[in-house]
């Protein structure tokens with residue numbers, strides 16, 4: 189059996205001098221899965237994604253991501269793993285304000301040789317292809333200031349950025365919470381399609397349980413997080 | 420690094436308004452500093468290029484700097500003079516190779532008039548020993564011939580044979596108290612030298628005596644004008660006094676001895692100065708002010724650098740989100756650090772560069788005006804090593820200063836993780 193993409197065991201995390209936010213016995217995501225993780229606001233979804241992305245370190249437990257043990261890996265190696273093999277989409281304000289649409293999409297290539305290589309010898313074309321796949325065909329959009337885009341458009345640019353250079357794992361932190369129902373479903377479908385096409389694994393967190401049906405599997409943070417239950 | 424460079428550049432472009440103001444603050448501070456330094460060194464170079472080849476300047480006792488200023492730079496004035504017999508004694512000393520007596524005190528439309536001998540044109544040297552040269556015409560031959568400097572010719576539009584009337588004293592206008600009835604004629608025009616020579620009207624010593632016939636009391640005798648010029652020509656026009664004497668020695672080695680002997684001259688009290696030494700004394704007088712100015716303008720550069728710091732620090736709060744996006748897309752803390760250091764360095768570099776351009780543009784305009792006013796040419800104008808040094812130093816300092824916001828942003832981006840709480 190293939191290595192899991194995410195493998196968590198006995199993970200515990202608390203923000204500095206704060207209460208325990210996460211206490212997860214076990215959580216696992218296999219390669220090729222598109223997992224929906226539900227949890228109410230403040231339950232620690234973003235914190236968990238930070239741990240998976242390797243920008244945070246757990247106080248206890250083991251967290252393996254893409255075959256590396258994030259709890260013992262040096263910070264620089266964690267940063268490299270994220271740069272080379274992960275794509276991240278935020279809830280909102282995903283884009284660097286001073287870069288164009290394509291500039292934003294190409295951003296991960298600035299920090300990763302591996303992603304540059306994977307994007308092929310015409311990254312601009314690859315960015316345009318991804319944007320078009322995500323419903324942003326309009327060429328006039330590409331050099332526009334990102335602040336002129338609608339929230340829906342911004343999120344699709346962020347998705348294209350997360351996907352460029354074929355990362356193995358895409359993590360999305362409530363990317364649809366600012367979208368209306370229609371746009372939301374379309375966004376998730378387009379994202380899922382592209383993730384599937386590139387053979388990546390998707391971990392998508394949201395407080396909105398109604399989205400669960402759009403993924404291959406759904407999990408609930410509140411049931412697996414022992415720290416989540418209010419005392 | 421190039422990836423970060425273009426990021427830093429786009430980020431600065433995005434904040435154009437405030438960035439341009441900061442660049443301007445740095446540019447003006449650098450321009451002020453360089454301006455002060457260039458004015459200082461330019462003035463020195465100009466002064467030091469004004470006289471060479473003269474070993475001693477002799478005059479009546481006064482301040483060293485004062486004697487230098489009025490004899491060479493036509494600045495200030497003197498009342499005491501050296502008598503003709505004393506001048507002859509100096510001229511006949513065995514250790515003296517040549518002497519050039521000069522007589523100052525009259526003017527022509529704001530330009531000073533100097534009575535001297537044609538030896539002046541042989542022995543007076545400027546720059547690295549360049550001689551005075553005629554652009555046209557000839558040295559004075561007739562009693563009422565005048566050889567004018569290049570600026571005099573240019574400013575007054577004089578050509579050969581233009582008549583001119585000298586004014587008694589240094590007044591700018593030809594008011595009544597002049598030498599109207601003793602007109603001169605331009606016999607020669609000198610090539611420009613970038614020294615006060617350009618702003619001088621040269622006549623013979625005898626001419627100075629001639630126009631002062633009837634002025635023996637210091638004021639004009641009402642009968643002075645009634646003496647016909649033709650009669651004056653037949654007088655003995657050997658001057659009674661001269662203002663100062665330029666001296667060249669047979670051997671440079673005797674310069675200190677000769678000076679001491681002249682200074683302790685029995686009979687008429689005299690003062691001999693060595694031009695280079697007098698200049699150094701002049702710099703001694705001005706150097707405190709120069710250093711104070713330089714220190715102040717140095718502080719102004721520091722203020723400019725602090726404005727970079729302020730501008731970047733205040734932008735950090737609103738850029739917190741941007742930093743976590745960069746981190747999420749793969750930027751390491753070192754990238755965040757370098758980005759902000761680069762931004763700071765770019766602002767400093769552009770500020771310094773613009774400051775240098777400003778200073779050279781201003782000097783290109785002002786230097787000729789200063790030369791017209793004081794007759795002293797400012798040293799070589801073009802960008803030099805100093806500019807390069809300041810450019811490097813300001814850029815380096817702004818890179819170093821950039822480390823402050825850079826470390827703050829790096830720390831914060833580490834603490835924020837992916838979840839910036841806005």
Ligand SMILES: Nc1ncnc2c1ncn2[C@@H]1O[C@H](COP(=O)(O)OP(=O)(O)O)[C@@H](O)[C@H]1O
Nearest residue numbers: 203209228229230231232233234235236835838
């Ligand atoms: N950067 C941070 N510093 C300190 N506490 C934080 C930080 N981010 C989140 N928290 C705290 O951690 C808990 C979980 O937050 P978060 O992971 O953002 O939840 P969610 O994404 O599910 O809404 C909350 O109590 C929140 O206040």
Ligand SMILES: [Mg+2]
Nearest residue numbers: 233234235361
């Ligand atoms: Mg969250």
